[in-house]
Amino acid sequence: MCTVCGCGQGETKIDGDHEHEHRHEDGTVHSHAHHHDGEHVHTHPHAPGGLSYAPRHHHHGHEHSHAPGLTPGRMVQIEQDILAKNNAYAGANRKLWRERGLFAINLVSSPGSGKTTLLVESIRRLAGRHPLAVIEGDQQTSNDAERIRATGARAIQVNTGKGCHLDAHMVGHAFERLDLNAGGLLLIENVGNLVCPAEFDLGEAHKVVILSVTEGEDKPLKYPNMFAASDLMLLTKTDLLPHLSFDTAKCIEYARRVNPKIEVMQVSAKSGEGMDGWLAWLEQGVASAKN
Amino acid sequence: MHEMSLAEGVLQIIEDHAAKAGFGRVKTVWLEIGALSGVETEAMRFCFDAVTRGSVAEGAALEIVAVPGTAWCMPCGQQVAMAERYDACPRCGGYQLQVQGGTEMRVKELEVD
Numbered sequence: 001m002c003t004v005c006g007c008g009q010g011e012t013k014i015d016g017d018h019e020h021e022h023r024h025e026d027g028t029v030h031s032h033a034h035h036h037d038g039e040h041v042h043t044h045p046h047a048p049g050g051l052s053y054a055p056r057h058h059h060h061g062h063e064h065s066h067a068p069g070l071t072p073g074r075m076v077q078i079e080q081d082i083l084a085k086n087n088a089y090a091g092a093n094r095k096l097w098r099e100r101g102l103f104a105i106n107l108v109s110s111p112g113s114g115k116t117t118l119l120v121e122s123i124r125r126l127a128g129r130h131p132l133a134v135i136e137g138d139q140q141t142s143n144d145a146e147r148i149r150a151t152g153a154r155a156i157q158v159n160t161g162k163g164c165h166l167d168a169h170m171v172g173h174a175f176e177r178l179d180l181n182a183g184g185l186l187l188i189e190n191v192g193n194l195v196c197p198a199e200f201d202l203g204e205a206h207k208v209v210i211l212s213v214t215e216g217e218d219k220p221l222k223y224p225n226m227f228a229a230s231d232l233m234l235l236t237k238t239d240l241l242p243h244l245s246f247d248t249a250k251c252i253e254y255a256r257r258v259n260p261k262i263e264v265m266q267v268s269a270k271s272g273e274g275m276d277g278w279l280a281w282l283e284q285g286v287a288s289a290k291n
Numbered sequence: 292m293h294e295m296s297l298a299e300g301v302l303q304i305i306e307d308h309a310a311k312a313g314f315g316r317v318k319t320v321w322l323e324i325g326a327l328s329g330v331e332t333e334a335m336r337f338c339f340d341a342v343t344r345g346s347v348a349e350g351a352a353l354e355i356v357a358v359p360g361t362a363w364c365m366p367c368g369q370q371v372a373m374a375e376r377y378d379a380c381p382r383c384g385g386y387q388l389q390v391q392g393g394t395e396m397r398v399k400e401l402e403v404d
Contacts (some may be wrong), residue, residue: 073318073402078308082300082322082396164293196293199329199396224376225329228390257386258376 082274086200089168093175093203101183103282103289105204106166108226109210110219111192114236114269116144118210119187121269124152125279130286131184135174137166137191144189154178165196168203183290185282196222205285213237213244217251224258232263234278239268294331296398298338302346304398309347317348321400325393326360327376350375360393 009112041289054074081087097104111114112220133154136144145157156174158166171188188204190197205208209230214237220227235248245263252264261286265281267274298397304340305317321341324330325388332355339353360373373393379386 073404074314076312076314076401076403078304078398078400080304080398082297082304082398085300085303111352140373163296165296195329199293200296208314218358221377226328228376254377257379260387260389 009038031075033219033251043136055280071234083201086168089172090203091200093172096175096185097203098289099291100181100252101289101291102180102186103184103285104186104188104202104204105282105285106188106190107210108190108194108197108207108209108230109192109212110194110215110235113192113210113212113215115192115210116266118234118236118267118269119189120147120151122187122279123148123153123278125275126185126282128152128266129283130179131182133178133180133184133186135148135178135186135188136170137170139191151181154180160191164191164193165200166190166202167200171202179251183286185286194219194226198225198229205289208232208234210234211251213241213248217247218254220251220255220258227255227258229264230259232265232281233263235266237268237270238266238273239271294334295342296337297330297340298335301339301398302342302348305401306346306350308401309403314401317351317401317404318404319340319354319402320348320398321354321356322354323358323395323397323399325358326374327390327393328361328396330359330396356399358393358395361391362388363391365389372391392393 023195031212093104107115107119116136123132124132132162134145134148135154136148136157137160137161138143138144138157139160141159142157145155148155157175158174160166160170161226166188175186178186188202190202196211207226207230209226209232211233217224220233233252235251241248246265255264263281265274265277267278269275301320301322305320309315309317322335323333324332335355335369336353343349343351358379360375362373363368363369364371364383364385366385367380367382370391371382371390372386373390376390378388380388
């Protein structure tokens with residue numbers, strides 16, 4: 001299970017082991033799975049003062065990992081990025097999309113920020129001006145792809161099952177099923193989640209983070225990695241502002257603390273406020289991607 | 292962020308190297324994890340144990356080398372420490388900071404049999 005966001009992953013099971021929770025003297029509650037084969041190696045020191053894990057010292061002797069009487073093994077230098085595989089797929093997607101003159105964006109947000117409503121309205125206003133397709137990511141259902149298809153646009157639904165983000169491999173396969181050969185716009189709607197999708201490059205030109213004004217204005221501080229990874233923040237549902245105590249200026253200030261370069265636009269798919277600016281941004285991207 | 296996917300990425304890298312370099316068992320894995328990378332190290336340990344079961348890295352000790360966050364402060368014109376992405380510059384209190392270090396997520400080395 002992804003202990004950050006609570007999602008499961010594929011068919012990964014934790015066979016034969018039970019989860020074991022214990023409380024340390026400092027009050028830290030810590031849980032871990034362990035084997036019952038008599039070789040329980042408890043290798044993690046705990047930082048005092050709760051669940052904040054302080055940097056640990058790097059022991060290069062690592063004697064604790066050796067059973068008595070065994071000689072140390074040989075060392076193999078790796079120096080490889082953990083996301084190298086995803087990044088390689090993302091690189092291949094980016095290359096393909098560049099060759100086809102496509103402008104691809106990765107839309108990320110919490111669930112319920114109004115991503116699909118915004119997309120439907122954007123597609124309606126673009127009214128066939130460019131070839132366009134949507135890749136929809138959700139854990140389950142094809143409801144969002146159906147909403148997009150109702151506009152007449154092509155849409156592919158990717159169900160991540162228990163996964164909490166799209167990766168570049170899934171998106172590459174979804175793209176194979178879209179007939180998008182000569183420029184245009186590829187809109188990728190990621191799984192609603194402000195945590196995990198931040199680190200997974202899909203090959204897009206830009207990540208666009210969507211934050212609705214019905215959420216807290218401090219979300220950029222609570223989920224800084226996502227706002228740091230995005231080039232544009234869309235503040236949506238601005239038609240509701242008169243009914244809320246949302247502090248727009250504060251929200252923008254927080255986003256710029258995390259990412260001084262982030263562009264910000266305020267939009268409402270319902271009233272149409274700000275839609276012209278957002279569509280102009282998309283049009284400019286499409287024009288610059290064209291071969 | 293998603294430690295389970297990352298742990299699977301780590302295992303993939305180990306298995307690729309095991310096939311190429313021909314080692315049978317991994318005893319220790321060193322990861323370099325930056326303070327600003329969004330990786331929760333305890334979640335990573337939990338997931339690493341889960342995904343390595345039945346693999347060449349089953350039972351391997353996981354050593355996580357924490358890399359501190361650093362940023363370039365434009366007004367100060369120098370590198371400063373950064374514990375969180377929303378931190379201000381410890382010198383001038385501004386936010387004109389460009390992250391320089393601490394986003395790493397790397398498999399550094401392995402101790403193998």
